[in-house]
Amino acid sequence: MDKNTIIGIVIVGAILIGFSVYNGKQAKEFAEANRRQDSIAAVEAAKHAPIVAPVDAPTASEIQAKSDSALVSSMGASLGTMGNALKGEESLIDLENDLIKVTISNKGGRIYSVELKDYKTFNGQPLVLFNGKNQVFSMNLFLKEAVETGKFYFTPDTDAKLITLAEGDSVKSITMRLPVADSSFVDYKYTLRKGSYMVDFQVNMVNMAGIISKQATSIDLKWEADAKQFEKGASNENNYTSVAYMHSSMEFEELSARSDEKSETVPTQVKWVAFKQQFFSSIILAEKPFSNIVVGFTKDQNPADSVLKRMHANLTIPYSAQDKGPINLQFYFGPNHFNTLSSYGHDFNKLVSIGSWIVRWINRYVVIPVFNFLGSYIASYGLIILLLTLLLKGVLMPLTWKSYLSSAKMRVLKPEVDKIGLKYPKKEDAMKKQQEVMSLYKRAGASPLGGCLPMLLQFPILIAMFQFFPSSIELRQESFLWATDLSSYDSILQLPFTIPMYGDHISLFTLLMAVALFFTSRISYAQMGDTSTQMPGMKFMMLYMMPIMMIVWFNNYSAGLSYYYFLSNMVTLGQTLIIRRFVDEEALLAKLRENVKKAPAKKSKFQQRLEDMARRQQDMKKGK
Known part of the structure; x- marks a missing residue:
């Protein structure tokens, strides 16, 4: 996983954190609004309350009856036959x-x-x-x-x-x-x-x-x-x-x-x-x-x-x-x-x-038909979610492979990139350094975006599942393991108090999802190798902040959704471990070096633009 991939994860994390903070703010405003309205209602009641309450206070139905009676008196005569229908x-x-x-x-x-x-x-x-x-x-x-x-x-x-x-x-x-x-x-x-x-x-x-x-x-x-x-x-x-x-x-x-x-x-x-x-x-x-x-x-x-x-x-x-x-x-x-x-x-x-635009399209034409097809043969919706997860991850396996392989290429090329950095230590040579790095990537057959793009292609499916499960009436009051209703939260312990943003219970599926996320993040962080040192706060964000945030955020969500994300992370973990066994990084590095030797040092359009930009900067300095 390269730097661009990590930046993508950070952006997604920032969005999730922002949404969580927004929800917290909304909850606080909601509670404050309720408190103010209760206070106003109490004051108004006190203003209009009689000193001595009547023995037989009129009920709502009695008040309505008096209102209807008054209506009969005022309108009955003018409405003729219709007035009789007021009684x-x-x-x-x-x-x-x-x-x-x-x-x-x-x-x-x-x-x-x-x-x-x-x-x-x-x-x-x-x-x-x-x-x-x-x-x-x-x-x-x-x-x-x-x-x-x-x-x-x-x-x-x-x-x-x-x-x-x-x-x-x-x-x-x-x-x-x-x-x-x-x-x-x-x-x-x-x-x-x-x-x-x-x-x-x-x-x-x-x-x-x-x-x-x-x-x-x-x-x-x-x-x-x-x-x-x-x-x-x-x-x-x-x-x-x-x-x-x-x-x-x-x-x-x-x-x-x-x-x-x-x-x-x-x-x-x-x-x-x-x-x-x-x-x-x-x-x-x-x-x-x-x-x-x-x-x-x-x-x-x-x-x-x-x-x-x-x-x-x-x-x-x-x-x-x-x-x-x-x-x-x-x-x-x-x-x-x-x-x-x-x-x-x-x-x-x-x-x-079920979402809008591409997310709604995925749910309508992919997820719902597959879900209904499996539901026509399988009674347990827990098993249906498991099979749905395996099918989706299987379809996305080529993207997962491509993402891992691209990250591996960037990782094994890191020593070559460091050599270029030593060659251009000065800040004013940053443009030349960038040009040479991009030339290396192009000739080797590696791309800085190669690991990020497959992840972005999978992101709509992640959002589609987030929309689908809480809205799926098929999961309503369907039990699985300890969850009594997959459309609502599961609870293994009811708390005697309410924690703001978290709730008054503990969801086990949410905890399992967070643990699975921790291990998949740990493997992804390890794959970054020395590149992780360029972003010091990334380890805390990936390994700790994201799982904790998911625990808080998903505790009150659909148990089916937490269960799906738990399965998805576990399958991703297994796929990563399997792919790792089939990728020989030494052989991959040798192949990339061979590519560099064979490929002509032809300038790409991007590299040409960098050189033109550097030349203009030099001309401007000379003009000064």
């Missing part, structure tokens, strides 16, 4: 297929909650994407005055409390009706098909042309839901919980998940909006693009709620009184599984965080 009691109806159970409420005619049947939370509870008590889905209709459909009680077209797809059924529907006038009403029709995570949502305005304001050109839609904790590592899951959307131009964007609070106004039209978490998403898709979009989230301030963030989206749907057709929307409630999302089109698969 009622909430009731729920389940619409389900083999994959999901969609609970629909007559209050607002909205989807109250969604349960994914094939998945459980980290503690074994049913996986319910959002809780209806805190879920908001409401449309603003511009009649004589603006009214929110979420305040009204719809009437279902069935008395059944459960509508399920029986054997032989391919589709089931339920319609929720909001009466507006004697023969005018708004219908919400929900349709669910067998084997699908998609719910068709159709809004029909029946005989509403004379009721909807002629000036109205759109309908405003408000959608809010809680993103609950489903995974063991809440902090890591929170880093993937955000709001994403797809422009009509099919350009994907996602709000930064590392913020405590984020809101964004989108100036262009949007095809769909998603409330995205690490492994599951809720998506609303429009037949006609949304406009006037405001999306965002706020972090939940009460950890006991098991809610990560409160998501919100305000959207506008184009519609006028003259429109006769229905408003067609769709919901996707399901897993962030790449192939599943791909099957529905609309670029839903971009919700899976």
